[in-house]
Amino acid sequence: MFKRTIVTALLITGLAGLSGICASGQSTSAVLQATPAPQTWQSEFDEVCSKTQDAMTFSEEELAALIVRCDVLLPQLEKLDETRRKVYTARLRMCRGLYAYVLESKKNAKK
């Protein structure tokens, strides 16, 4: 009896959570897959690659974090249509390349 109650309570909470998320406008499948909606790759790209001018001022950790974000972004860009894939993967390559370059330079400067 007690077990049944717990299970029911959990189910109801879960459903409530899902409908709450639905209400806020996110698609259920997106939530379940934990991938951001298509629009966010653009804002992520803009955020990550707008910092190239400051690359020399970042620490090694910050640069490494930016590189990781670029690597996470790449598969999303590769799913785009041909035109945007061509454009954005090339831009990401240059942006990630710069961060990796600066990181490598900083490591070498220490030696």
Place this chain on the structure above:
Amino acid sequence: MLTCWNQKRTRRSSGWLVMLALFGGIVFTGIASAQLYLPPPPPANAADYGKVVMDNFSTTLGPGPAVFDHWLHRSKYTCRLCHVDIGFAMQAKATGVRASTNREGYHCGACHDGKRLSDGKPIFAACSDAVNDKQCDRCHSVGKKDVRKYSYSSYTAKLPKGLYGVDWEAAEKNGTIKPVDFLPGISLKKSTMKSREDFSIKAGLPWVHPVTFSHEKHAIWNGCELCHPEIFATTSKAEAKYTMFSNIEGHHCGACHLRVAFPLNNCVKCHQRAPSWAKGN
């Protein structure tokens, strides 16, 4: 049926075949190399040395091929002026000179514009549109008689002569000619760079005397940019592989010393300590 005797014979004859092929290869290489190693002799008439016939469009469009005489122009201007500032290529027909670009003041039209002065007189306009200007034949002169203004013999009468034709180096040194290196409106004044010291270049074959190369003598005519980096790309002595093969094909030293500057078969001019019989014809 293959008997022992037959087998032996086959092996021997195929061995001969290999030897014959090798020998034939060596002989062929020798003949080919002899052709390649020796530079071709310059034209019998020194007036023809440095003559460039240009016919990208001239025949198809009417006036006939254009003839350019280096001896006339190099007595007045440095090589650098035309080949760097104005931008002529160093192979016949490679520039692609057009009447339209001449009229716009490019290539020949840089000087041949009817306005620029040479010895106080305006230089005739190239490819002029003017109805009464019949100067076309002065350049488009192939097969036409008495259309060119200057003759080689009278023009070069007072210039010092070398083994073959005019000794331009001596002419410049003693001031007989004063080649102009700056064209107002086209050239820009640049700070000069110091020439390197003369240095020795080892020949590829051990019995050939080394070449003493003088940057200074070349820079007088060419500046730096004429040769570097297009003709001589490398600055590392270790990487430099300039051979007589490439010279005779018109590359490296041969870019100039095949058809315009003193001919390649005057060995002693470069291989200074070579025996006197290596003076060339």
Place this chain on the structure above:
Amino acid sequence: MSRKLFVASILFLIFCGQSILLAQSGTKKRRPLPYEYGRVVINNYSAKADLSPVVFEHWIHRSKFTCRVCHVDIGFAMKANGTDIKAIDNTQGYYCGTCHNGKTLADEKSGKAIFAACSKRVTAEDGRRCERCHSQGKKVASDYDFFHFAKPLPKENYGNGIDWEKSEELGLIKPVAHIDGVSSPRNPLALQKDFALNPKVEGMPDIIFSHKKHTVWNGCELCHPEIFTGVKKGTSHYTMVDISQGKSCGACHTNVAFPLTDCQRCHSKPVAAMR
């Protein structure tokens, strides 16, 4: 028997082949005329579409935009045919279509829009518009005349005959460094000091390299790391042979930025002049 004949033939060919030398560089090519310098002919798909190859003139575009806007923000490659531009990319507002969209203004004074590149449906009138770019081998009128354009600008010896560096410094051209909606918003770059590179050739002045002069046009990512990969100072060796073949400095300084014949632009550390 035939095997030995084969071997003999190979040996014969080797002996003959060694006497034939293939000379690589070593001749002086024609110098492009000032208005031709920086011209790029693009022909990935034009011929297949029954159009003449595209002729792109750098001088028109570099007077209006920095190198980075096109080669980083828009994503053009730095080699002809390297970008793989298709008409559909342009019509969707990418590559050429970023500006050539029939809406973006060419300049505020005239209020004239930049003509659209490529279109989904082509009418008879469009033929002339197509030819404005697909113009190789054709005489096509342009809105821009090189002579009038170049006249007021400081002169240089080679390339376009225009000193682009000085033109930008004097404010005679104001190349745009940011396109809204395309370029990522960026902070201004921290200043880097000029430094000298020793060419290790007797008599050759040191090269004074200025990051500042380059970043005005290029930002960082255009060069690093794809063109200049070295991460440790003093370990990279740039030779004139490599440069003249389009590597390192030669990526730009062979056919768009001032050419290599302009030695003193780079080898500029003052030394005693000789002649």
